[in-house]
Amino acid sequence: MITSDIAAAIQRADANHTVVRAVGSGTWLHGGPVENDAAATVVKPAGGVIEYAPGDLVMSVHAGTTLEELSAVCAASGQMLAIAPYGAPRSTIGAVVATASAAPLAYEDLTIRDLVLGLTVVTGTGDVVRVGGKVVKNVAGFDLVRLNTGAFGTLGIITEVSVRLHAKPIMDHVVTGTLDDEPQTWVPKLTANRAPLPMLVRLAPGEPAQLFARCTGNEARASALRGIVQSFGARHAFTLGPSDTSNAGEPESPVAVLRHVPEQALVLRARTTPDRGAVLIDAARSAFPDATLLFNPARGSLRITTVNSDPLEHTDARIAALVTSTVPSIPFSVVMEQGASPITPTGALDQSVKRAFDPRGILNRRRPAARVNGAV
Ligand SMILES: Cc1cc2nc3c(=O)[nH]c(=O)nc-3n(C[C@H](O)[C@H](O)[C@H](O)COP(=O)(O)OP(=O)(O)OC[C@H]3O[C@@H](n4cnc5c(N)ncnc54)[C@H](O)[C@@H]3O)c2cc1C
Structure with a gap:
């Protein structure tokens, strides 16, 4: 249409x-x-x-x-x-x-x-x-x-x-490597000394944490960025190697692999300040031990993806556990990305903006949102 x-x-x-x-x-x-x-x-x-x-x-x-x-x-x-x-x-x-x-x-x-x-x-x-x-x-x-x-x-x-x-970009490589220590050790290093390039850390149950860094530009820029990531790894005892690269445009590239979300998965996105990421990771691991986590050290955001066959009330209880164990210690917010509506305007300003565009409230009407906010 x-x-x-x-x-x-x-x-x-x-x-x-x-x-x-x-x-x-x-x-x-x-x-x-x-x-x-x-x-x-x-x-x-x-x-x-x-x-x-x-x-x-x-x-x-x-x-x-x-x-x-x-x-x-x-x-x-x-x-x-x-x-x-x-x-x-x-x-x-x-x-x-x-x-x-x-x-x-x-x-x-x-x-x-x-x-x-x-x-x-x-x-x-x-x-x-x-x-x-x-x-x-x-x-x-x-x-x-x-x-x-x-x-x-x-x-x-x-x-x-x-x-x-x-x-x-002429060069588009993803460098991957293993972070052998616990998040308490690598989160501060990554957030404080991060190279100016997109990075993610993937934490899957029973596997060592894996760092992904995307190095793009002309040949000189991309290889300079790779050099920064590698020397950063060497300084902080991360295992990173020049052989662990692939073209980000290829279907088997980590970018393509990371995009995949299983149909029935429960997906939550939680966020804190980047330096407090380790607390959030710990809370997510104990509330969702079977989940795969993706931590973004630049934003302090954590995507929690888990295949979910639990009844809704069990899922709600696990989300509540994540919230109650995290909220008292750090500023924090969590948004349910898959399985519930992410937004429901509730404030007076939200509602008057909504009325200006859609006075009778007929567009994409929402169910109540599963959203919990701390101070972030
Ligand atoms: C299994 C799965 C999980 C995903 N999980 C996430 C996730 O957790 N986080 C994330 O960021 N992305 C996620 N995505 C990304 C998803 O691909 C994007 O949200 C994409 O926008 C969906 O495209 P679509 O055309 O199929 O949208 P649809 O499924 O057709 O629509 C998605 C939403 O957008 C609205 N919409 C669609 N078109 C318009 C329009 N023209 N104007 C206004 N509203 C419109 C629909 O009403 C609906 O609410 C997921 C995708 C898949 C397949």
Whole structure:
């Protein structure tokens, strides 16, 4: 459906008092369930490139374009969208923006918020709003692009997206290595002396912690970054080797492997200040001993992924254990990424923004969120 079809569908839904639900490729609908799916009017944005200016490193596409299609078009000009979020390559760009999906080891640590230049959004009254622009240098004003990025379609259905692209780096290597000590030893070293490049530490049950560092640029820059990681490893007795490298663009690269999330997995994202990461890791390990953890030393964030066959009340109890063992000692927040709605506006300001875009509350209506906040 193109923008005008979606506007008409929303106007009809508004007149008929039904709710509206946006669907991209449908790979992550359980990431944000609406209240009454069966009765919802489903809108599915069309795909396809609207405009591509390789010289300006910008592209405008219909929101239903998959990341796979977008990458194929810009790869022909040696360019790329700088993030590859968790999940499948057939995810649509509209959904990636709507969910502000995170990407493991993203190029230059960029997020989708850094890359979206402009959006076309249809509000809950069926009005078509164009926010931001199609060029990197934009007119100042309220940042409605960022407001709609990560709003899970609750403020408007995204129908068109303009993104900033990057030239594919000549060298794109992931260096991996083993961290033999306990997190209490390596977290402070990694957070205090970290090289200026994307890093993640993977902690799987019964395996030593594994460090991934992405080194990109021309040959000189990438090898200088690798040198920094290796000398850092040598100084702090981490086992890192030049042989443990692979091209980040290849399907078997750690970037591609880290993107995979099992369908039935329970996924939580917890966050503290980076220097307190070891406390968070300990709490996550005791609440979820069978989980695989991904720690980002730059952000202090921890993704907790575990295959979950437990009844919901057991899962809730494990989350409560994580919260109660962590909250008293450090500033901390946790968000349920898979299996519950990540956002429910509750504050007065949130609600008035929601009313301005969707006065009758028909867009992507949410179930209550499983969200606990400490001071972070
Ligand atoms: C098994 C699995 C687990 C994942 N887990 C995570 C995770 O934990 N964290 C993470 O960051 N990413 C996760 N993802 C990433 C996921 O790929 C992205 O969220 C991606 O956006 C999904 O694309 P889709 O087109 O299939 O979206 P869909 O499943 O179709 O929709 C996802 C959500 O976005 C809304 N939406 C879709 N299109 C629009 C639009 N045009 N306008 C407004 N709202 C819209 C939908 O209503 C829905 O709430 C996961 C993916 C998979 C397959």
